Amino acid sequence: MTRELTAGPATSVARQTDPSPDPLTFGTAVRQARAWLPLIGAASLLGSLGMLALPLALAAAVDAVASGRDATGPVALATGLVVLGVLCDLAESWAETACAATTSARLRTGLVRRVLAAPHQVGRFDTGDLVARISAGAADAAHAGPSAVSAAAAVLPPIGSLVILIWLDWRLAAAFGVGLALVAVVLRLFAKQTATAALRYQEAQGQMAARLTEALEGSRTIAAAGTFGTEIRRVLAGLPDLSRYGRATWKALSAAGSRAAIAGPLATVGVLTVAGFLVSTGDLTPGELLAAGQYAMLGAGLGSLTGVVAALARAKAAVGRLAEVHDLSAMSYGTDHLPAGGGRLEFQAVSVSHESTPLLRDVSVTIPGGALAAVVGVSGSGKSILAETAVRLRDPDSGTVTLDGRPLPSLSRMELRRATGLAPARPALAGATLADAMGPGRPRPQVLAAARAVGAHDFATRLPATYDTPLPDIPMSGGEAQRIGLARAWHADRLLVLDDATSSLDLLSARRIEEALAATGRTRLVVTYDAALAARADLVIWLHDGRVRDTGTHEALWADPDYRAVFAQ
Template sequence: MTPRGERERPRPAGRDFTFGAVVLHGGRWLPLIGIAALVDSLAMLALPFVFGRTVDAIVGGGDVNRWLLVATGLIVVSIVSDLVDTFADAACSAGTTAWLRHRLIRHVLAIGPVGTRRFTTGDLVSRVSSNAVDAARAGPSSVTVGAAALPPVGSLVLLAYIDVWLAAAFLAGVALVALVLLAFARRTAEVALAYQQAQGRIAARLTESLTGIRTIAAAGTVDREDERVLQPLPGLHDHGMRTWSVLARSSAQAAVVGPIVLVAVLAAGGLQLVDGRITAGEFFAASQYAVMGAGLGALTGVFAELARARAGVQRAAEVFDVPPIWYGRRELPPGPGRLEFRGVTVRGDDSVLLDGVDLVVPGEAAVAVVGRSGAGKSVLAAVAGRLRDPDEGQVLLDGVPLHEIGHDSLRAAVGCAFEEPELVGATAGDAIGLGLERGLVVAAAHATHAYEFVSRLPEGFDTALHDAPMSGGERQRVGLARAWHAGRLLVLDDATSSLDTVTEMQISRTLTGDLGRRTRLIVTHRAATAARADLVVWLEDGRVRACGPHAQLWDDLAYREVFG
């Protein structure tokens, strides 16, 4: 039974994200594609029969014009259905691509920073961009492959109608073509997935390089970085060559088998024509049906597209397999922002980051968190802001476990600022408070001393973010202003480390002063900030070594060494 205030943990979306689900999302476009392909196939199947009748009419002095008129009508129907198929195919692919990208982006944002650590940034971008396009072809390519069965089946039926020996010769050849296509489909699926994975590795390394491009330029390591980014390129080349090798081999096999089908049907038809069992027009029609059967080999491109679609769906499903952060339904009761850690343990890949932390952060207090590098300060801040959940224990805000609080209620109550904030939004004002009233945005900028430089931008708060170059300290002030709107708890993870001494002192005084019913958890390396805090939490090796006023802890030499 689900405890009060909690929602049942959602299943990983990857279980429901299957190739069939992507196909079905094509909706109304898939029947239209199927009907258009069906009409086109029927028209093309009818044409050889009509042309055969035309030949017989010419030979026998019949009504040639009537059959030519029917042939013209069939050609027009084929052209129109082909146009409809092309339009519906493009519309289906575009709609499915948009749907898939929307789902992927929402899920990537929902799984949070811990979930996305399983993938590199560039690899995620590759999955959302190029792989989503491949996956979106699942529906159209499936319908195309299904519709491709009609011409050979129809040709077989019509050849049997003309003469059973023609059908037997045709069937033997088409069976060989089908075996070629099945072997091609199996080989292509593996190669397509490997190719997409290699593309993702290159995209990941390129993203890393673009992020650190100033460092690369300053270090003079452009050539080495170029080699590092393109290191997977030979593998990509090998996978590409394997793809083309499989395609070329299958195309060559189909090119050999195809004429065998035609020769077999023509030979059987020639004998039947000599014996007078079929007419010249029927012989002509039989040759055209043989060409249709031999044309199955051209479907290697369609099967290759189907394989890429399956690989794209598999790559997207791997993202959906990561469960999102889930939230409860409870609203926060009135309270001062009292934060409590009860037996909180957080594990990394091969170490314990926080080890059974029991801690109470008084409501409306300014509490500094200090410790050497690797002591667990940032992990404690992430758990407090519910950017990650503990492996054991729980964190409570005003008596309510964080995981039971509804998303909107929690994010309105808790704000987080970081050492290296990533600014998002169209304008500088959006980076501070997207969707908020301008008055609140300006007030937050004043409180964090961001107003001084934002107001000097060409368009002030309406300046496009990409036209607003900022220093590290200025970015931190914008990051602080973004978190300023939180109503109950501010979690600041070394969020003033890049500020100049004067600005840091001003903001530190603001943070450690009376903020009106807001609790502040401040990760810091500066003794001055710890001195102004109401309480200091001293972490060491993932445990709370001591907790008390800065002046009291200062008597401990090991505590003083934390600040260098």
């Protein structure tokens, strides 16, 4: 079999670019709930108007009784307004709950699609933190719409109270305005403090979730090492931060309450003092005195306003964290199809970096179609990065990867995923059943054929429901998990990449899988620490510090003591 090695300049390849997604902002989060906002707004507006009308109805009732007139009409009106307020509160509460549920589902769906469409970028987030953002974060962000409507509606009682007090007597409005200004200052301070605390709380929550995910993934190692207590302390190390930021929120609420204890009553006392004077001069009736006091308390009250501000702060903080996930650019694909060929894989001056750290440096190598290429090197030399780049789970920062002469980005998604497959050392298994994990969306005969090829059929038939056994109910060793991962990647018809994917199997099983692969005629790129496997390879690619140190047969490279040292580690 002919072996080729190229070291020329990268070939320029035209690529289709994925348009940047519209940014996720507080405004776009609000628009996600637009179907429910009219109902929430109508219920909130009607309730606020009823609340504003109630003191006037009570004032009419008091004046009617004081003058000896029939108070039935005003009392009935007041009763109707109370009932209206209760019904509006119920409707608003129901609509807000339904709105939050549908909006959070919509946000989560979009974010999950964004994450799964960006395998080349999702690694910037810790898994636990990412899950916390999409689950708890989406629930908080889903309240953006209802909170915005509630905030707009919450402005109506103070403004409406001010307008009615002006209508009653401008001197009442002047006294009320002083207290209202103090209330505005209190709310502004509360909003600023709550926004900071809410963001810090969500960040601490995400960090704890990340550490918990790490601990769950390594639970067997933790148990074997006897570091159970240490791990608990590490996972829960963020509890003091959660407590501190939670207390900061309550402290801000307490401070707002204490300030309101001055501002609210001050406005009420001021209005009542002026109203009392106006009653003594005959410019105000006793009923209007009652109404003036109620409008002062209604307009200067902070109870509902602090809740709305706190909900807005949590929603804004959550939207900001979700926006970082939403901004992930989906991997773009072309429309090309592969020509006839045997799976010739070529790296042309490929370089990959992560946060300015080089992972691959100017890698240029060609693997003939149908060949077995072994990738070897010490830990951290770039082997797994090369494997991911070969099947386009990440794109190079410079250079080109081609399959049978076609740049990978020019291929359609269906064509690329049909032609290539990757089996990692520790596969992340997903799906409802064993069959789903082995061949998601594939016909059962194809799943069975792959399972037999990798030696997983006997394992599957011993399970209670064979291939239909629920995945969480399947006890499996590391080797069995690797077989399932190999079966899932077996569909690739031109290039199969194995990233140390048989390391947990016994030598005989690994050799049988290798022979089954060779019989298919597909190109195989195998990351390995096994000298015997490297010796059977048609081509060995020796990586060191992200560069191709040398290529050739295992026998030829064995003369170099540094190469021999790779397998001695």
